[in-house]
Amino acid sequence: MMGQLKRFILSILNYIRHKKSYSQDGEDVALLGFYEGVKHYKGFYVDIGAHHPVRFSNTHLFYKLGWRGINIDPTPGSMKAFRFWRLRDINLEIGIGAQNDTLKFFCFNDPALNTFDAQVAQQRNTGKPYKVIREVEIPIRPLIDVLIEHLPKGQVIDFISIDVEGLDLEVLQSNDWQKWSPKFVLVEDHEFQIEQLEKSKIYVFLKSQGYRISAVLKRTIIYQKIVN
Known part of the structure; x- marks a missing residue:
């Protein structure tokens, strides 16, 4: 399995070099490769931690191809740009978490680093070059509740x-995951190690939901639903 993964990573990197990407590490182009040969397909995405409609976006390339979806980010004011650039999309300025709650949100001088995780914020708050510039209380909701309310019927x-x-x-x-089980899941995972997959809680969880690894980028793992 390790040899297959490494060969696949090399093929993905070669593919990315020849395509225009808006993602931080080529995630959009890597995912688009799975749709090669499917002409004029216009699908639907959910982007959680969307950050910006273009910068570091895993969905902007798909939007340009006619896709649409739901963009979610808790950063205050973040949806102003989305409402301008993503007219077909549903744009929500909220946080996602395990339950309905209000959490402290750490805002950095680079919004791409904004986080609810106090430990991550402390690690990154070095001042060189990144620092926390404010802390705000943000309401969070479970993804299941957000999809029930905002996902178009039958989508x-x-x-x-x-x-x-x-x-x-x-x-x-x-x-x-019984109700909404997308074909692909892209997720950032700092615990992930190819040689020790079981150390990643995200890998273990998605495996239990019927997913397998299809691509490994610098920070992001692309999982694909196993179809029996």
Whole structure:
């Protein structure tokens, strides 16, 4: 399995070099490779920790191809840009978590680093070059509740992208995987090691939900639903 993964990573990197990417590490182009040969397909995504409609976006490339979806980010004011650039999308300025609650949100001088995770915030708050510039209380909701309220009736989710800087597992656990089981899940995972997969709580959780690894990027793992 390790040899297959490494060969696949090399093929993905070669593919990315020849395509225009908006993601931080080529996640969008890597995922698009799975849709090669499927002409004019316009799917649906859910982007949690969307950050910006273009910068570091895992969904902007798909939006340009006619896709649409739901963008979610708790950063105050973040949805102003989404409402301008993503007219077809549903844009929500909220946090996602295990239960309805209010959490302290750490805002950095680079919004891509914003996080609910106090430990991650402390590690990054070095002042060189990144620092926390404010702390705000933000309401959070489970993903299941947000999808019940905002997902169009009968809509199939093609992929979910999760990048919430530290609480990605909690976001995954807040979904109803029996009701919404997208073909692909993109998730940032700092515990992930190819040689020791079981050390990753995210890997263990998604495996239990019927997913396997399909691609490994620098920070993000792409999981694919196993179809029996």
